[in-house]
Amino acid sequence: MISFIRSLINSKIGAVVALMFIGMIAVAFALGDVSGSGNFGGLSGGNVARVGDRNITLGELNDALENRLKAERQDNPTLDMARFVESGGLDSTLEQLINRYALAEFGEEYGVAVSERLVGSEIRKIPGAMGLDGKFSAEAFRAFAQQIGISEQAIREDIAQNLFAQQLLPTAASGPMAPDGMILPYASLVLEQRSGQVASLPSSAFFPAAPPSEPVLAKYYKDNAVKFTIPEKRAVSYAIFDKTIIAARAKPTSADVAAYYKANAAKFAASQSRNISQVIVPTEAAAKSVVAQASGGKSLAEVANGLGLSVTSVNDVTKSSLVNSASSAVADAVFSAAQGSIAKPARGKLGWAVVRVDKVNQVAAKSIEQARAEIESELTKSRSEEMLTEMTSEIEDAFADGSTIADMAKQNGLKIETSPKLLANGRNIANPAYKPIPEMQVILPAAFQLETNGEAQLIEIVPGERFAMIAIADFEEAAPPPLASVRAIVQQQWALAEGAKGARAAAERIRKAVDSGMALPAALAAANINGAQIEAINGTRADLTRQGQPIPPPLAMMFAMKKGTAKTLQGGADRGWYVVSLTDVKKGDASGNAEMLRARKLELSGLMQNEYGAQLVGAAAKAVGVDKNSDGIAELRSRLTNRDGN
Structure with missing residues (x-):
């Protein structure tokens, strides 16, 4: 299925479409979960939005969120739903769903043709819909849809929406190249150089003198539960085996060797x-x-x-x-x-x-005795591969029929091991010294994709050679630990948060002093803040776009200021605040840099084309009409972030 989605994106739609729209569909297809069957407790069956004449159900949004989270966890294994939602995942996912429906509604209204025949032709390209003869099979398609848990109609609707996007977005995004008149000023900005100073004010200079009361600490902990939440942990039962498991069974007999020698007489003849x-x-x-x-x-x-x-x-x-x-x-x-x-x-x-x-x-010809070692090696290799394929197929079929990992381990003479409860990255919170076995690099990502009902799965550790049967033995959902167990950490974070408030107030006072004409070093000295520091900073706008290097936030801030002014900037993680002062600006001149001008022209043209596409999506949503269920979305957000106290 993944190859099918890749072909949809790569063969007919450019990067603009992939960035704006198709990525959402690709995730849904690849993870095989766009059935709209999920629910949110008492909210199941409701709608989060209406786009034209179509509803986006809570179940559909639930599935989309789960798919997005699974995709994000490929790069960030410890990410949980609460933090994903807090970082904007709910809003962006809902917006993508709305845009997806809006384009389809808009296309239908204005005569864009997506026929059943066209949808059918795309379905015929799905590898899972092919029969044994390599041709489309309705029976294979139904089995494929059942296997990934989606109705045939849902697949058809997703493909239809994809086809609307393929026809609408590339046309909108195929605007002209950026005019030369706007290239030079933009390119010259990249060469602009700025210098100034940054003062850092640590939160520790403003720590409260007294520890918090119990109610204050409890409220802080509740309000910031996401910050202290421990990601989901899973204990995995596994049984690892490789092709040596069938070596004895695959060894040929003397009769096998004789039969092979006779059947391949020409091979051993002179x-x-x-x-x-x-x-x-x-x-x-x-x-x-x-x-x-x-x-x-x-x-x-x-x-x-x-x-x-x-x-x-x-x-x-x-x-x-x-x-x-x-x-x-x-x-x-x-x-x-x-x-x-x-x-x-x-x-x-x-x-x-x-x-x-x-x-x-x-x-010279070889006698059967002279060829025996060669024949035994050849037969062992081919029979091992055949028997290993048969064995793995039997295990997969047995799991599909409800057999447990214990059943199949006993049947095949394998030993089951069980890991402690681990995070998705392999860490054991209960024992920081724990080191997972090397195979866990493959086992854990697969285990965190499994349902938690104990259903087993066979995975490949080394393709075609080494395998593992895995199942979830135990798990703990992502949740903040009891306050008593992390009191010292919470109290430290509370002190940092309170200190950050004091650092912010002090930073504002210093900023006002600089804006009134005082130099930043003098203003900082007058504030007399323990641990405060000041340093000079400078750079070009090109530094902000240099790949592979982290950009200091104060340097980035300096390019969003007027000369002679100051701005405040949060230091992150409640560690303190910055005061950034811009003292000098040297304009750049790219008029003699032909290579840079060409690069900026391509860059600006791409931005303009993206904007054209985004404007079409926005216009389509406005034209068909979008109504959001604000109360339902708010309740969903609360549930997913545990803000309702449950």
Whole structure:
């Protein structure tokens, strides 16, 4: 299914579409969960929004959120739903769903054609919908839909929405290149250089003198529960095995060796191969001329060089391989010639071949005893692969039929191990010294995709060679721990938060002093803040776009200011505040930098095209009409972030 989505994106839609719209559909398809069957407790069955004549249900939004979270956790394994929602995941996911429906409604209203036949043609490209003959099979399509848990209608609707986007967005985003008149000022901005000073005010300078009361600390903990939430933990039962598990069963018997020897008698019979040198010419006359010159005393290489050709040499050529690479006529001629002689010219696939037989290699026949080791190795390898495939298929079928990991481990003589409760990144909070086995790098990502009902799954550790049966033995959902167990940490964070309030107030006072004409060093000295520091900063706008290097926030802030002014900036994690003062600006000039001008032209053109596409999406949503269920969305947000206290 993933390959199907990739083909949809790569073959027909550009980057603009992928960024704006199709990424949402790709995630939904790839994770196989867009059925709209989820629910949110008492909110199930409700709608979060109405787009034109269509409703977006809470179940659909739930599925989309789960899919987005799974995708995000590929890069951030410890991310949980609460933090995902807090960081804007709910809003962006709902907006993508709305845009998706809006484009389809807009396209239908204005005559964009997405026929059932067109949808059907896309369905026929889904690999899972192919029968054993490689052609589309309605039965295979139904089985595929059932396997990924989506109705056939849901798949058709998603493909239809995708096709609307394919037709609408590229047209909107295919605007003209940015005009040259706006390129130079923009490019010159990149070379602009600014310098100033930044003062850092630590929160520790403003810590409260007294510890918080119990009610104050409890309220702070409740209001900031997401900050202290421990991500979901899972204990995984697993049984690891590789192809050695069937080595004894795959070992061939004497009867097997004898049967193989008889069936492949030609392989072990006496044979002959030859080392040859050859030159290929276009006509029979040219071939006869080469033979005549070579017979007259010239070497084959000399004759070939005189014709502007070259001689190629091949060792251990068999007659059958020469038939395949050249022709039967060439093979017959070569294997009729004596060692050291030139064979009769014959026509091959690429022209007329003139071949010298450099050496005749005689290979003696092998008796069954002489070939036994080779045959046993070949049979063991092929039978091991077949039996391993059969075994893994049986295990997968058994799991699908409800067998447990204990059932299959016992049946195959495997030992089950169980990990402690681990985070998705392999950390054991209860034992920081714990080190997971190397295989956990593959097992854990798969385990965190499983349902928590104990259903087992077979995964590949090393494709085709090493496997693991896995199941969830135990789990703990993401939740903040009891206050008593983290009191010291919470009290420290409370002190930082309170200190940050004092640092912010002090930063504002210093900013006002700088804006009134006082230099930042003098204003900071007058504030007399314990631990405060000041340093000079400078850079160009190009520094802000340099990839692979973190940009200090004060430097970025400095490029959003007027010369001679100051701004305050939060230091992050309640550690303190900055006061940034811009003292000098040197304008850039890119007029002589042709390479930079070309790069900025492409960049601006891309931004304009993205904007055209975004405006079309916005206009489509406005045209069809969008109504959001604000109360339902707010209640959902509260539930997902545990803000309702449950």
